[in-house]
Amino acid sequence: MAETLARTRSFTNPIHAILLAFPVALYPAALLSDITYLNTAVIQWTNFSSWLIAGADVFAGLVLAWALVSQFLGRTRQRGWAYVIVVALMFIAGVLNAFQHARDGWHSVGTFGLVLSILCTILAFVAAFLAYGQTQVKEYRA
């Protein structure tokens, strides 16, 4: 009698998933501290944002590199360019936001900084849905 084994596999490698966890946590945290800064003008909140964004950018860069490598070399290329593009946009917006947050005082956030923080947050969540929301089923016939 023929036997079928079905194995589900997450879209991402666990290490890739861990790397992506950082932007998912840090960009929204930066958005919250930006909002607090805009509400209070207490300088420490924009300092927090600066570090949160810098940390998120480092991991966003690693996620982007991983996504590109697996897109070209990996076995799972069919998951498509959507994920690569979302991660790339997130990284670019994050780096711009790091420069924005390097300005002094009140100019470190402003409308541009807030918009970038919102954008990074949304893109991080979209990337997470794409990455964690899909599973692949592989069938093995014996």
Add this chain to the structure above:
Amino acid sequence: MKRIVLLALAASLAACQSQSDPDLDQTGERPDLPQQSDTLLPAMKIPTPKGWDGELPTVPEGFTVTAIAKDLKIPRQMLLLPNGDILVAEGSGGHAPAVRPKDVIAGMIKKRGKSSVEGGNRITLLRDRDGDGQTDLQTTFIDGLDAPYGLAFVDGKIYVANQGNLVSFDYTEGATRIDGPGTEVTKLPSVINHHWTKAMTASPDGSKLYVGIGSNSNVGERGMDVEEDRAVIWEIDRETGANRIFASGIRNPTALSINPWTEQLWAVVNERDELGPQLVPDYLTSVRQGAFYGWPYSYYGQHVDPRVRPQRPDLVRKAIAPDYALGSHVAALGLDFTTNGGLGGSFSEGAFVGEHGSWNRSDPSGYKVTFVPFRNGRPSGKPIDLATGFLKDGHARGRPVGVLFDEQRRALLIADDVSNTVWRVALQGGSAVPAGEARQSTR
């Protein structure tokens, strides 16, 4: 890939930096102030150090320039003693922690423009025994100091402004070495010490010492809590150490000197960065008692800086404009007035200003010593270059800090903290000035 993306980003960000407008006149009593342009990536250009290779700074015809001290350890300000000995304070201070990732990166970039020598934390004595303008003795006079900068001599005592306290030393004429820790007159504000230099001069009657205390940030971005007793000039009672704020809102007063014609306190002050290549001009000004010069809320009187929140319109209304602009980002660090005819000709009456040189603009400014002519105790006319050539082929061969006018020997001394040299600019054949009596000055 990441690197390529970063480079492309940096290039496109650099492209949106604003350029300097050469038609703007940024020196004198009414400088042109352009629109603020707080770009995403501030312009940065750091001329890296390079040796003089036997060459010398450029001085006007009729002057000579020589090095009278070499191999110093970050020379800053100088003091002339009554017997003609010259003291040079050497050191590097500041212990501001990196509050943002930016501070880490900016620190690494700015470091590229500095000498790799470690600050000496000492005072060196230079003696010219025979009056030929050459140094016959170069020796450590006081050591074990903590980033000494401001120096003053009053009533047989030498006062040294370290980055964290003001210390006095008893001096016997002709001494070449003082041992011991000295006597602390007062502590000076030193928390963070973003701008650590403590410039100093004595009041004309010698009863007070004025000490410049720079701000703890560019424009309040470390929060205003750390700006208590910063961006001020203190007046300190020389005997008791009692102090009070003499003037405030004066971002970074890096050199103080008494105007010999009016006996008023004057200062050179470094203004804020990251508002564009031509904002805000550094300035030379008389320091009015009780005056507020705007920092951080406004500059040049009442030009509001939008980066500071909460804003303080009540303080902006009180802000007064300084007397004389020296140019944006020139980083004036030295100030001394002529006395008794100065260096003659165009350099007879006025103030010498040492300009350390810029980092926050793509077209470097400063990197020279200029002379601001005075008449009736006030600036009159445009600055004239006295010593240039510190910048060559995009490299800094030297960066002027303190300047000291030596009336007896008709010379201007320039401390240079990149080549670790003291330069002496003198009239050609001018060393044969008749020996007069010791300079009557408390400076």
